[in-house]
Amino acid sequence: MLLCIDTGNTNTVFSIWDGERFLSHWRIATDHTRTADEYYVWLETLISLTHFELDIDRCIISSTVPRVVFNLRVLCNRYFNTRPLVVGKPDCLLPAQPRVDAGATVGPDRIVNTWAAHARHGGDLIVVDFGTATTFDVADTDGAYIGGVIAPGVNLSLEALHMGAASLPHVDVTRPERVVGTNTIACIQSGIFWGYIGLVEGIIGKIRAERARPMKVIATGGLAPLFEQGTDVFDSIEDDLTVHGLRLIYDFNKEAENV
Numbered sequence: 001m002l003l004c005i006d007t008g009n010t011n012t013v014f015s016i017w018d019g020e021r022f023l024s025h026w027r028i029a030t031d032h033t034r035t036a037d038e039y040y041v042w043l044e045t046l047i048s049l050t051h052f053e054l055d056i057d058r059c060i061i062s063s064t065v066p067r068v069v070f071n072l073r074v075l076c077n078r079y080f081n082t083r084p085l086v087v088g089k090p091d092c093l094l095p096a097q098p099r100v101d102a103g104a105t106v107g108p109d110r111i112v113n114t115w116a117a118h119a120r121h122g123g124d125l126i127v128v129d130f131g132t133a134t135t136f137d138v139a140d141t142d143g144a145y146i147g148g149v150i151a152p153g154v155n156l157s158l159e160a161l162h163m164g165a166a167s168l169p170h171v172d173v174t175r176p177e178r179v180v181g182t183n184t185i186a187c188i189q190s191g192i193f194w195g196y197i198g199l200v201e202g203i204i205g206k207i208r209a210e211r212a213r214p215m216k217v218i219a220t221g222g223l224a225p226l227f228e229q230g231t232d233v234f235d236s237i238e239d240d241l242t243v244h245g246l247r248l249i250y251d252f253n254k255e256a257e258n259v
């Protein structure tokens, strides 16, 4: 079985692929101090609550937090007796190379999202990921990442407002009934919800104008279903996009006899 690990700046998702389907999607807060032993105890407990055998012998990692990779490697080596593929490292082959400025690095999650969306939909695409950051990844017709946009994430913006303004409370993001709020919380919720709708629609419109071609828009990340309620720019919402891409990239390396 293949263990796919997707580490974002806020959360890390562990998913187990049995060759035909994902058996699990388990989430833990990203914390660079967590040790391999801690990951294993947590994973083993969750696995013991299911009906399947612990049979992991392969592993692939995407991490936007460089510091956690060391302990994840130790987890794979020590407990699953396998050397993991790490997206973005030279020994992990990519089905399509990012076409960006010489020497520029691209977040591995963005490379993985782009390839996953390409495999599912083909053609020119924009992937919108509502994670810690709100990112837009542009895929060329061959599925290569060719650039994008990074904006502050929804929860980060809410937190910044609360931190920077003495009288503004922390509020949860939700779709407000009206645009014009009649209390502080409703005003903030409107600013965030309709503000991000405007940001997403505006950026997608500008990318389409710049690229001058039709592009499908695929949305992912925990907040995608909420924002879908305020716009019709998304062609599809896919909550498993990153781990799906990890599985595809692992298979690509296997076919190339790189693992």
Ligand SMILES: Nc1ncnc2c1ncn2[C@@H]1O[C@H](COP(=O)(O)OP(=O)(O)OP(=O)(O)O)[C@@H](O)[C@H]1O
Pocket: 007, 008, 009, 010, 011, 012, 130, 131, 132, 133, 172, 173, 174, 220, 221, 222, 223, 226
């Ligand atoms: N209605 C909601 N209000 C606030 N947060 C929500 C809501 N629905 C989902 N979420 C958040 O979405 C998150 C899951 O999204 P996702 O995994 O894409 O992002 P993340 O884990 O925050 O970011 P990253 O992947 O960068 O670590 C959960 O942590 C959850 O807090």
Ligand SMILES: CC(C)(CO)[C@@H](O)C(=O)NCCC(=O)O
Pocket: 008, 009, 064, 105, 106, 107, 108, 109, 110, 131, 132, 133, 135, 150
């Ligand atoms: C933009 C984030 C934080 C989104 O998770 C991540 O992809 C990242 O750290 N990227 C590095 C810079 C880049 O992608 O251009």
Ligand SMILES: [K+]
Pocket: 008, 109, 129, 131, 221, 242
């Ligand atoms: K993510």
